[in-house]
Amino acid sequence: MPTPEKTSVDEIVSAARDLLEQDGLAGLTMQAVAHRVGVRAPSLYKRVQSRDRLIQLVAEATLTELAARLDASASFALIADSYRAFSQERPAAFHLVMMPGAGVPVAGTEFGAAASAPLLALARELAGDDHALEAARTLTAWATGFISMELNGSFRLGGDVEDAWKFGLTRIVESIMVIPDRSPASNST
Structure with a gap:
C-alpha cells in the first residue's frame, strides 16, 4: 500500500x-x-x-487571486481600489508580480492576461477599441507607480495620500477618456 x-x-x-x-x-x-x-x-x-518553479507557482496564485478580486469590480475606481488594497495586504506578492526583477521567475502569460481582463474591458469603454491596450497600460503604470511609492514610504512631503490617490485616479481616467466629437459638422446629416 x-x-x-x-x-x-x-x-x-x-x-x-x-x-x-x-x-x-x-x-x-x-x-x-x-x-x-x-x-x-x-x-x-x-x-x-525547484525553487524557481515554486516562485512561478506563487506568482500564478497571486495573479489568480488578483484576477478574482478585480473581476468583482464594476468601475475603474473600484478596480484601482481593489488593486491598491491587494497591494497593501500582500506587498511582497504585489512586488513579485508587478516588479519581479531580473532573473526572478514570472507567471505564465495567461495568468497576467486573466488579471488584466477586467481593466482592459473598462479601458475599452473609456478609450475605445483602438486605444484600449494603451489606456490599460497607462492606468496600470500610474497605479503601480503610486502604490509602489506608497508601500515604500516615499510620500514624505506631507498632504493626504488618500486625497492624492483620488486626485490622480480621477485625472488619469479623464485624460484617457474618448470624448465624442460635438462640433456642428459632426451633428449634421
Whole structure:
C-alpha cells in the first residue's frame, strides 16, 4: 500500500505565499517551505521541481487571486481600489508580480492576461477599441507607480495620500477618456 501524501501543491504554494510576505523573496526557500508544511525538503521536490518553479507557482496564485478580486469590480475606481488594497495586504506578492526583477521567475502569460481582463474591458469603454491596450497600460503604470511609492514610504512631503490617490485616479481616467466629437459638422446629416 502506498504511503499517503503529507502535503499538496496547493498547501505548498499557500505556505510559500505566507513565507514570501513574512521573509521576502530571499526567505522563500525550499527548506523553509518544507518546514512550514511539515515535510522534509526532499519530499517537497516530489511536488515542486525547484525553487524557481515554486516562485512561478506563487506568482500564478497571486495573479489568480488578483484576477478574482478585480473581476468583482464594476468601475475603474473600484478596480484601482481593489488593486491598491491587494497591494497593501500582500506587498511582497504585489512586488513579485508587478516588479519581479531580473532573473526572478514570472507567471505564465495567461495568468497576467486573466488579471488584466477586467481593466482592459473598462479601458475599452473609456478609450475605445483602438486605444484600449494603451489606456490599460497607462492606468496600470500610474497605479503601480503610486502604490509602489506608497508601500515604500516615499510620500514624505506631507498632504493626504488618500486625497492624492483620488486626485490622480480621477485625472488619469479623464485624460484617457474618448470624448465624442460635438462640433456642428459632426451633428449634421
